[in-house]
Amino acid sequence: MDIMAFPRENDMLPQLFLLLTVFFLLLVKFTFSKNLKNLPPTPPTWSIIGNLHQIGEKPHISITNLANEYGPLISLHLGSQLLVVASSPEAAMEILKTHDRIFSARLVPSAYRQSSILPYTLVWSDCNQTWRTLRAICRTEIFSVKAIEIHSRVREEKVSYMLDFLRSKEGEVLNIAEVVFTTSFNILSCIIFSKDLLDLKDEHHTRGGLKDSIEKVMEYGGKPDFSNFFPMFRILDLQGIRKGSHKNIKRVFSFWKEIIKETRSQMGSSAWTSKQTKSLLDRLLEEGVSDNQINQLALELFIGGTDTTTSTVGWAIAELLRNKEALSKLEREVKKEINSDKITESQLSELPYLQACIKETLRLHPTTPFLLPHQAQETCEVMGYTIPKGAEIFVNIWAISRDPKIWDDPLSFRPERFLGSKVDFRGHNFEFTPFGAGRRMCPGLSLGLRSVELLLASLVHGLEWVLPDDDDPSKLDMDDKFGVTLQKEKPVKLICKLKKESLVA
Numbered sequence: 001m002d003i004m005a006f007p008r009e010n011d012m013l014p015q016l017f018l019l020l021t022v023f024f025l026l027l028v029k030f031t032f033s034k035n036l037k038n039l040p041p042t043p044p045t046w047s048i049i050g051n052l053h054q055i056g057e058k059p060h061i062s063i064t065n066l067a068n069e070y071g072p073l074i075s076l077h078l079g080s081q082l083l084v085v086a087s088s089p090e091a092a093m094e095i096l097k098t099h100d101r102i103f104s105a106r107l108v109p110s111a112y113r114q115s116s117i118l119p120y121t122l123v124w125s126d127c128n129q130t131w132r133t134l135r136a137i138c139r140t141e142i143f144s145v146k147a148i149e150i151h152s153r154v155r156e157e158k159v160s161y162m163l164d165f166l167r168s169k170e171g172e173v174l175n176i177a178e179v180v181f182t183t184s185f186n187i188l189s190c191i192i193f194s195k196d197l198l199d200l201k202d203e204h205h206t207r208g209g210l211k212d213s214i215e216k217v218m219e220y221g222g223k224p225d226f227s228n229f230f231p232m233f234r235i236l237d238l239q240g241i242r243k244g245s246h247k248n249i250k251r252v253f254s255f256w257k258e259i260i261k262e263t264r265s266q267m268g269s270s271a272w273t274s275k276q277t278k279s280l281l282d283r284l285l286e287e288g289v290s291d292n293q294i295n296q297l298a299l300e301l302f303i304g305g306t307d308t309t310t311s312t313v314g315w316a317i318a319e320l321l322r323n324k325e326a327l328s329k330l331e332r333e334v335k336k337e338i339n340s341d342k343i344t345e346s347q348l349s350e351l352p353y354l355q356a357c358i359k360e361t362l363r364l365h366p367t368t369p370f371l372l373p374h375q376a377q378e379t380c381e382v383m384g385y386t387i388p389k390g391a392e393i394f395v396n397i398w399a400i401s402r403d404p405k406i407w408d409d410p411l412s413f414r415p416e417r418f419l420g421s422k423v424d425f426r427g428h429n430f431e432f433t434p435f436g437a438g439r440r441m442c443p444g445l446s447l448g449l450r451s452v453e454l455l456l457a458s459l460v461h462g463l464e465w466v467l468p469d470d471d472d473p474s475k476l477d478m479d480d481k482f483g484v485t486l487q488k489e490k491p492v493k494l495i496c497k498l499k500k501e502s503l504v505a
């Protein structure tokens with residue numbers, strides 16, 4: 001997601017900033033004042049920068065504070081870009097359901113406004129033909145119930161490999177999020193390319209490697225970018241953000257270039273026709289899709305699927321460590337229902353407390369606190385206010401899912417609240433939409449959920465988690481770091497110990 005934290009000094013060219021802004025003072029004033037009547041309430045603005053100075057490094061917190069003061073629908077002027085933020089279930093429903101079509105466009109961050117991306121993107125396209133075609137292909141090949149069943153073997157294999165790896169590291173201090181990242185990355189890369197692209201054993205993943213480059217692509221998308229606040233300067237790319245993102249995207253593509261080439265050359269052979277399961281790549285090639293299109297889609301699936309899964313598992317582990325009762329309850333459930341050494345996906349539906357723990361984690365730590373940026377494609381009336389065409393739209397699910405008017409004791413991790421409750425995240429309960437709702441809703445919900453469930457259940461089933469130096473889990477640092485996804489500021493470091501009952505006989 002593209003973030004609007006106020007630019008830090010070292011990110012900027014301060015003199016140039018000053019010069020240019022003074023120069024364009026009148027122009028910006030003009031942009032502000034044209035046709036902006038009856039906007040949702042706005043906190044006091046400064047000239048030129050508008051509300052930028054009120055945002056800071058943790059926009060989910062500062063914007064929530066502004067909403068508490070100014071109401072469930074507010075407008076903020078980020079430079080010359082107007083942002084409207086919805087922070088109540090009613091406002092979220094207006095955006096994602098009542099006026100779903102009008103607000104279904106995307107505001108493309110400057111980092112990704114590139115001619116090598118825009119014609120091929122699923123995530124950043126408006127709901128146009130490109131978007132429809134790509135979502136349809138993905139639905140059939142990887143997101144449907146049938147596709148998810150077909151790929152369950154891949155997930156079980158990767159998770160089992162991960163457990164073996166963790167057992168081999170017994171007693172060592174590990175960054176569990178790294179291990180989960182690599183595992184969920186390989187799950188996806190096997191679905192997309194029939195091949196692992198990362199290696200758990202490559203701990204000091206060579207600089208300039210694939211993981212590194214993907215992280216950079218996301219970092220660039222999450223940087224406070226002057227070009228987003230003052231689109232008239234976009235072409236200058238003052239901070240070099242678009243350039244840096246472009247460079248890293250090209251680097252990422254180079255990691256699977258050979259795979260595409262090789263697979264393309266095998267098309268039509270007898271080995272091809274007799275393949276048991278086809279990868280997404282096989283299908284795309286059969287459909288006659290170009291390399292550019294394949295590259296971009298693969299990148300977006302990796303970015304959409306890996307960090308979200310990893311951060312959800314990471315937060316769940318952190319919350320469970322801090323909430324011993326919940327952890328023991330989960331351990332008891334898993335022990336009771338799973339009699340084998342390994343968990344298979346068909347057993348996951350027998351674990352209601354596990355599912356409640358995951359919901360509670362997504363409530364407290366939604367991976368994208370504002371969803372991805374939507375945009376108004378027409379001027380529209382919402383809750384008696386006017387949202388002008390072109391406005392960027394955030395739905396502040398972080399605020400909604402911590403609102404004491406909606407949730408009992410909202411800051412406590414209490415999975416029980418979801419047991420026997422009808423509140424679900426499939427886009428019908430607007431107090432809880434960690435995957436969004438409406439036509440832009442996450443297409444990877446079921447796939448992501450399966451991975452999170454299998455990963456978390458297997459980590460609980462197979463291993464005992466201990467903090468290094470016998471640290472007190474209740475003092476675990478729960479600070480978050482705002483970026484493309486909301487991550488833990490300090491990753492959980494764990495020592496894994498074998499559970500006796502899970503030892504292979």
Ligand code: HEM
Nearest residue numbers: 123301304305308309367371372434435436440442444448
């Ligand atoms: C815990 C796991 C996940 C969470 C919490 C999550 C959450 C989200 C959210 C909030 C959005 C934006 C919705 C909006 O803008 O209104 C989104 C979009 C998207 N997600 Fe996920 N996601 C998860 C897993 C996945 C996985 C596994 C994939 C694919 C492999 C995926 C692919 C996508 C794509 C392609 C979009 C863009 C859809 C569009 O713009 O039409 N996600 N996700």
Ligand SMILES: *[C@@H]1O[C@H](CO)[C@@H](O)[C@H](O)[C@H]1NC(C)=O
Nearest residue numbers: 118119124125126128129130
């Ligand atoms: C869909 O939207 C994207 C981004 O706005 C654009 O580059 C692409 O050409 C559009 N596709 C069609 C078929 O209009």
